[in-house]
Amino acid sequence: MSSSEDQFRSATAPGRVNLIGEWVDFNGGIVLPMALPQSIHLELHPNGHNQDRVSSQQFPDRQSFRLNAAASGHWSDYVRGGLQYARARGWLVGGQDVNVASSIPVGAGLSSSAATIVATLKAATQLEHKIDPVDIALAAKEIENDFIGVPCGIMDQMAVAIGTPGNVIALDTRDLSYEIISLPDDWTIAVVHSGIGRALSDGRYKVRREECLEAAEVMNVDYLCEADLTSTNKLAPMLARRARHVISEGHRSTRAVEAMRSGNRPLFGRLMIESHASLRDDMNVSVPAMDIMIEDAISLGADGARITGAGFGGCFVCLLSTDASDLWWEALKARHPGLNRIA
Numbered sequence: 455m456s457s458s459e460d461q462f463r464s465a466t467a468p469g470r471v472n473l474i475g476e477w478v479d480f481n482g483g484i485v486l487p488m489a490l491p492q493s494i495h496l497e498l499h500p501n502g503h504n505q506d507r508v509s510s511q512q513f514p515d516r517q518s519f520r521l522n523a524a525a526s527g528h529w530s531d532y533v534r535g536g537l538q539y540a541r542a543r544g545w546l547v548g549g550q551d552v553n554v555a556s557s558i559p560v561g562a563g564l565s566s567s568a569a570t571i572v573a574t575l576k577a578a579t580q581l582e583h584k585i586d587p588v589d590i591a592l593a594a595k596e597i598e599n600d601f602i603g604v605p606c607g608i609m610d611q612m613a614v615a616i617g618t619p620g621n622v623i624a625l626d627t628r629d630l631s632y633e634i635i636s637l638p639d640d641w642t643i644a645v646v647h648s649g650i651g652r653a654l655s656d657g658r659y660k661v662r663r664e665e666c667l668e669a670a671e672v673m674n675v676d677y678l679c680e681a682d683l684t685s686t687n688k689l690a691p692m693l694a695r696r697a698r699h700v701i702s703e704g705h706r707s708t709r710a711v712e713a714m715r716s717g718n719r720p721l722f723g724r725l726m727i728e729s730h731a732s733l734r735d736d737m738n739v740s741v742p743a744m745d746i747m748i749e750d751a752i753s754l755g756a757d758g759a760r761i762t763g764a765g766f767g768g769c770f771v772c773l774l775s776t777d778a779s780d781l782w783w784e785a786l787k788a789r790h791p792g793l794n795r796i797a
């Protein structure tokens with residue numbers, strides 16, 4: 455056994471919130487995710503057995519799996535996908551005892567799954583196989599697509615592999631070039647959990663994705679974000695709505711980068727409001743109860759608010775002036791006592 459084969463390894467990866475640029479990451483658009491203070495910390499201990507044994511602070515029952523066992527629908531799939539990938543590349547040897555501690559709420563749209571895979575890969579490569587974070591993100595996406603079976607884009611993995619809290623990543627999903635922009639001092643991003651649960655693996659993500667890819671094919675473009683809004687009339691009504699969302703969201707996220715660079719909070723807020731309307735009416739990924747919460751967040755003083763991540767429930771993200779954010783939250787919470795502010 456080489457010295458590293460029996461050594462303990464650990465790594466941490468944050469959750470993320472996407473400020474704008476929704477459903478554009480596999481359509482060639484720009485996305486603006488930001489890492490959250492909440493994170494996943496994971497420890498790997500080689501156990502000398504032909505089994506991976508996974509436990510967490512939240513779900514203490516330790517689960518054992520054969521080294522190459524397929525995904526089972528259990529939360530530990532995200533860890534095991536990472537371990538199997540790392541072993542196949544010689545970054546890790548043998549079975550591992552894995553302890554996971556997470557402060558990222560599950561099912562909230564804050565990328566706890568991407569953070570789990572990225573933390574596993576970072577831990578696996580901690581000692582002697584240092585790898586570029588972009589390669590970690592690409593590996594994590596491959597695991598999510600092929601092992602877990604969710605055909606997601608690259609936004610979440612890039613955000614959690616590269617991001618640090620308070621910094622926004624303006625990521626061009628076509629070539630993975632990115633710029634880190636610090637959130638202006640007088641801007642506060644509030645991330646609020648609606649209390650409505652969601653899961654990407656239930657198939658709705660895949661259906662929306664296929665609709666986007668079909669629209670791009672009919673419009674004869676490599677990426678839907680390259681298409682022209684005026685030519686969406688070539689499409690059947692539902693595909694036209696999906697295309698309208700993606701193309702207009704691509705334009706909004708491009709303008710949002712400029713708005714953030716120049717500190718134009720009202721403009722950034724307006725773009726978030728338009729993004730939500732488009733997600734609600736054209737992408738059809740909002741839920742009526744969240745539409746009301748988001749309207750109230752805006753009428754109580756947020757510059758902008760929108761459902762974040764894939765949608766279908768989970769969290770919404772709001773932009774506020776730092777001075778106004780505490781009173782705003784008290785007023786919103788008084789109106790919707792079930793809300794939970796995550797950041």
Ligand code: GLA
Nearest residue numbers: 476477606607608609763764
């Ligand atoms: C999920 C996916 C991402 C992205 C968003 C929607 O978070 O994992 O790749 O497509 O939905 O913007």
